Amino acid sequence: MPAAVPNVASVPDFAFIPAPSTLHSKEKLLPLPVLPGRSGRLIELPSGVVPASRLEVRAPAATAPTGISEIDALTGGLPRGGLTEIFGPASSGRTSLLLSALAQATRRQEVCALVDASDAFHPEFAAAAGADLSRLLWVRCEEQFRVSSFKFQNPSPHRNLQLETRNLKLWSKRLEQVLKTTDLLLQSSGFGLVIVDLADVPPQSARRVPLTSWFRFCRAVENTPTVLLVVEQEPYAKTCASLVLRMPSALGIQHSVFSSHSANTEKCPSHTQILRGLPVRVEVIHARTQRKPVRSATAAFETRAAWRDEKLRD
Secondary structure (H helix, E strand, O other): OOOOOOOHHHOOOOEEOOOHHHOOOOOOOOEOOOOOOOOOOOOEOOOOOEEHHHOOOOOOOOEEOOOOHHHHHHHOOEEOOEEEEEEOOOOOOHHHHHHHHHHHHHHOOOOEEEEEOOOOOOHHHHHHOOOOHHHEEEEEOOHHHOOOOOOOOOOOHHHHHHHHHHHHHHHHHHHHHHHHHHHHHHHHOOOOEEEEEOOOOOHHHHOOOOHHHHHHHHHHHOOOOOEEEEEEOOOOOHHHOOEEEEOOOHHHOOOOEEEOOOOOOOOOOHHHOEEEEEEEEEEEEEEOOOOOOOOOEEEEEEEEOOOOOHHHHO
């Protein structure tokens, strides 16, 4: 015989009512403090109802540091068992953040995987950032899916349309390969960090990734220590993401770090100046781990140019 559902009208608004399937008729009734307007009278809660004062506080979600103190102080790190989106245009610092998170994960002796949709990963840059390449599984897309960037000098609408249609079909095949590979990696488990690099994928192609694929990825990493990191130009996972970071273009920031042999760098021609670093800003768009609604919170840091010859740095 199914258990009777308690009368909600007789229960105060600060009591938690579980599902009817969790109620047991043999449990003892729990006394509740005196309610306003009913002095001297105690209300007995139905069986299975837990007062709000006895509810346990949820433990904070486990996170993994990115290696950038400004971002870790802002977000608490990348959430484990969830999906993190980092989106922004080119020259926004998204690759620097990717390499920093990868270096931190390999330093923790974790095995990482990188699904490179556009074959843009540079191992030397990753090693210079401190990543242990022996703990990295680099998945590159096949050469047969190479997309053409050729444009006609005297373009006609018909030829341009044919070229765009061909590129969209090639990107669709490449994205299909990326989704299948990511699904296999997440289902196999054992990875501390799985990165999906969609930074160079055109938005018109990446938007066609079905929302069910992102839901499947979230379910695969749920309750696991894996960090799923997606780098892209626009946010595509929508509500599936646990953390969404926006990185605006650093080219619009006027104070780039240049140096020259001359003391007055403003009067020096541009070809005599050397780029030493680039200021980067990060904005939190969505954070599921925070209970309060996320306001526009930003953090700023500066990247340092990597030199092939250390002697040229001074």
